[in-house]
Amino acid sequence: MRRKNTGIIAALPRGLKSAFLDALPPFEIRALLKSANCIRVSPRQVLQQEGEPANRLWLLVTGRVSVYRLRRDGESLFLRWGMPGDAFGLATIVRAPARYLVTIEAVEEGSILAWDLAACEALVLRCPTLGKAVNWAVSKYLDNLIDIFGMCQLQTAEERLARVLVESAGQLGHSGPEGIEVGLKNEEIALAAHVTLFTATRHLSKWKRVGLLKKYRGRIVLPSLSPFQTIASDL
Amino acid sequence: MRRKNTGIIAALPRGLKSAFLDALPPFEIRALLKSANCIRVSPRQVLQQEGEPANRLWLLVTGRVSVYRLRRDGESLFLRWGMPGDAFGLATIVRAPARYLVTIEAVEEGSILAWDLAACEALVLRCPTLGKAVNWAVSKYLDNLIDIFGMCQLQTAEERLARVLVESAGQLGHSGPEGIEVGLKNEEIALAAHVTLFTATRHLSKWKRVGLLKKYRGRIVLPSLSPFQTIASDL
DNA sequence: CGGATTCTTGACGAGAATCAAGAGTTGTGG
DNA sequence: CCACAACTCTTGATTCTCGTCAAGAATCCG
Numbered sequence: 001m002r003r004k005n006t007g008i009i010a011a012l013p014r015g016l017k018s019a020f021l022d023a024l025p026p027f028e029i030r031a032l033l034k035s036a037n038c039i040r041v042s043p044r045q046v047l048q049q050e051g052e053p054a055n056r057l058w059l060l061v062t063g064r065v066s067v068y069r070l071r072r073d074g075e076s077l078f079l080r081w082g083m084p085g086d087a088f089g090l091a092t093i094v095r096a097p098a099r100y101l102v103t104i105e106a107v108e109e110g111s112i113l114a115w116d117l118a119a120c121e122a123l124v125l126r127c128p129t130l131g132k133a134v135n136w137a138v139s140k141y142l143d144n145l146i147d148i149f150g151m152c153q154l155q156t157a158e159e160r161l162a163r164v165l166v167e168s169a170g171q172l173g174h175s176g177p178e179g180i181e182v183g184l185k186n187e188e189i190a191l192a193a194h195v196t197l198f199t200a201t202r203h204l205s206k207w208k209r210v211g212l213l214k215k216y217r218g219r220i221v222l223p224s225l226s227p228f229q230t231i232a233s234d235l
Numbered sequence: 236m237r238r239k240n241t242g243i244i245a246a247l248p249r250g251l252k253s254a255f256l257d258a259l260p261p262f263e264i265r266a267l268l269k270s271a272n273c274i275r276v277s278p279r280q281v282l283q284q285e286g287e288p289a290n291r292l293w294l295l296v297t298g299r300v301s302v303y304r305l306r307r308d309g310e311s312l313f314l315r316w317g318m319p320g321d322a323f324g325l326a327t328i329v330r331a332p333a334r335y336l337v338t339i340e341a342v343e344e345g346s347i348l349a350w351d352l353a354a355c356e357a358l359v360l361r362c363p364t365l366g367k368a369v370n371w372a373v374s375k376y377l378d379n380l381i382d383i384f385g386m387c388q389l390q391t392a393e394e395r396l397a398r399v400l401v402e403s404a405g406q407l408g409h410s411g412p413e414g415i416e417v418g419l420k421n422e423e424i425a426l427a428a429h430v431t432l433f434t435a436t437r438h439l440s441k442w443k444r445v446g447l448l449k450k451y452r453g454r455i456v457l458p459s460l461s462p463f464q465t466i467a468s469d470l
Numbered sequence: 471c472g473g474a475t476t477c478t479t480g481a482c483g484a485g486a487a488t489c490a491a492g493a494g495t496t497g498t499g500g
Numbered sequence: 501c502c503a504c505a506a507c508t509c510t511t512g513a514t515t516c517t518c519g520t521c522a523a524g525a526a527t528c529c530g
Contacts, residue, residue, distance in 0.1 A: 069381055073468075077385040094370045101378050135329045135370065142377050143336050146304050149384045150312040153429060157486065186509065194388060196487055201510060217495055217508060233308075392518065421477065431519055436478060452476060452527055 016061065018085030019140075023133040031126055036113040041106040047088070054091035054098045055117045057134075060084050063110015064172065069102050078191045079145065081107075083171050090141075092120055093134045152194050155232075160193040161203050162231035165213075168192070169222055178214060179223035189220075251296065253320030254375075258368040266361055271348040276341040282323070289326035289333045290352045292369075295319050298345015299407070301426075304337050313426045314380065316342075318406050325376075327355055328369045387429050390467070395428040396438050397466035400448075403427070404457055413449060414458035424455075 021029055041047060041063060048056075050069060065082035079102060082088060091098040115123065124130055151160055165182070168189070173180040190200035204220070207213050212228070214221040222228070256264055276282060276298060283291075285304060300317035314337060317323060326333040327350075350358065359365055386395055400417070403424070408415040425435035439455070442448050447463070449456040457463070 069385060071385060071389060073389075075389050077381070077388055079381065079384075091374065095374050096367060098374075101374065101381065131366075132331060135373075138370075138373060138377065139326065139330050139333075139336065142373065142380070145377070145380055145384065146312070146314065146336065149314075149380065149387070150304060150306060152384070152388060153312055154306065154308075154310050185507095197509090198488080198511090199486060201508095202486095205510065215509085420475095432477090433479090433520080434518060437518095440478065450477085 016085055018059065018087070020059065020085065020087040020133055020137055023136055024127070024129050028127040028129055032115070032123060032130075033113070035119045035123065036115055038111060039114055040109075040111050042109055043106055045106045047104045047106060047112070048100045048102075050100050050103045052100055054089060054095075054100050056114050057087070057089045057092045057120050058112045058114040060086050060088070061111045061113055063106060063108045065104050065110075066107050067102050067104050076103075078194070080148070081171065081192070084110075087134070087137050090134050090138050092117065093124060093131070094138055157193065157195045157199050158203050159232050160195060161189065161200060162228040164189055164193040165220070165222065165228050166225050166232060169225055173222070176221060178221045180221065180225070182220045182222065183218065184220065185218045251320055253294065253322070255294065255320065255322040255368055255372055258371055259362070259364050263362040263364055267350070267358060267365075268348070270354045270358065271350055273346060274349055275344075275346050277344055278341055280341045282339045282341060282347070283335045283337075285335050285338045287335055289324060289330075289335045291349050292322065292324045292327045292355050293347045293349040295321050295323065296346045296348055298341060298343045300339050300345075301342050302337050302339050311338075313429070315383070316406070316427070319345075322369075322372050325369050325373050327352065328359060328366070329373055392428070392430045392434050393438050394467050395430060396424065396435060397463040399424055399428040400455070400457065400463050401460050401467060404460055408457070411456060413456045415456065415460070417455045417457065418453065419455065420453045 021032075024032070036059075038061070039058075047058070047065060048054075060082050062084055065086075065088075067079045067082055067088075069077045069079065071077065082104065088104055089100065091100055151163060155163070168182050168184055169180045172184070173182045175181070186201050186204060187197050189204070190197045193200060204213070204215060208215050213223070256267075259267070271294075273296070274293075282293070282300060283289075295317050297319055300321075300323075302314045302317055302323075304312045304314065306312065317339065323339055324335065326335055386398060390398070403417050403419055404415045407419070408417045410416070421436050421439060422432050424439070425432045428435060439448070439450060443450050448458070
């Protein structure tokens, strides 16, 4: 975990869209960036661990992270992917002296902007909007989780898979010659849909046979999303 | 929905334990109580509806409420019970101009203390701790939900039922001659465990046969919690 | 006593997890 | 450039949990 403190602005990719930052006025964004540490992260690196004291707020700039919770028996509960622009470690601000609620681990090579406890306290005083932005992020997280919970309780494996495809396409898909390309392995899709690798493969194969998608190793191409939106039907 | 504005203190039962209020200093509690409206609620009454503008914060004083989310297809996703002392409508404060995230409906006759939007704004200014208390409540809610999600994904129906019994005993159970009495119907237990009425009945019957519990109409008596804690095993 | 509510049990089936075995890719080093 | 290892994907057979449906018993209440 190497730190760089120079060229923060350069570290912020042009196209970075962050609902979190967008909630803040320009001068607060500048204040944030000024006191941020830019840190590179590598795959499998744990960025925060549930139960540990929450002492840093951070923003994913590039790469992808996996948010999950562990249980005593060693099983893990996948919650969601974190994409560039997403903010984490919100407990650091929201609940004063707190502990992280979830574990987050990098999936790909990437980089984050981080603020330690002292920086957070200073920022909260100087940026009146920051608290609101954090609250917003937390409640969106909550809203989202209720949704996923509903999906798992009330929809079939097939519907969940279709929905995961649609969402993944929106979040990490980019246009290619044959359609929207999504760089996910079957295993990752299965994880997000809360299905075993096998049921995921089965449905994906079926859709491939019918021509709804094309598959390559670690990559899926969707000519059109609408059939999957139809399958996922209800929210 | 009849309002009474007198005798607020009298309306607050002696034994009311509220993690929400306990997070506040005495003078802020007084300020809260002073501007509160006490409202009686009846079974099946909807206290807030998801999607509607969040314009009141409220505290359950007596009775029990059911928190759930509806889906387009009409199905509903039970989230949890609300017990006396629990605070709701937190979106009113946390996300400024917001909409309720969940629907809440009274299960029993009961009463609530409510604050409208104007009162909330005034209180936030006068009570510095209030914001923190609300944030705490929200994140506890989130923590809780992750937990329930995990329970539904990683535990069997039997384990979930056992866990629901243990938790219900703690929340709404009271000691009786034969053990802890829990005033829940099979249907409600099934709801909380995210199981059909039939599987719930089956396991409860089994436990009755083995002598782990006694059943009456709408009421269950648990001589001891430990066997159920064992069955629920992991968190 | 009737009627409504709540609980019980059984038979059946659908959905998805599990397990086993192998095929297809990709990358590496000799 | 080939051979090998590691990873990823595929398919089938099997099992099991739990939901669904039907029918009826027990309990409570006016």
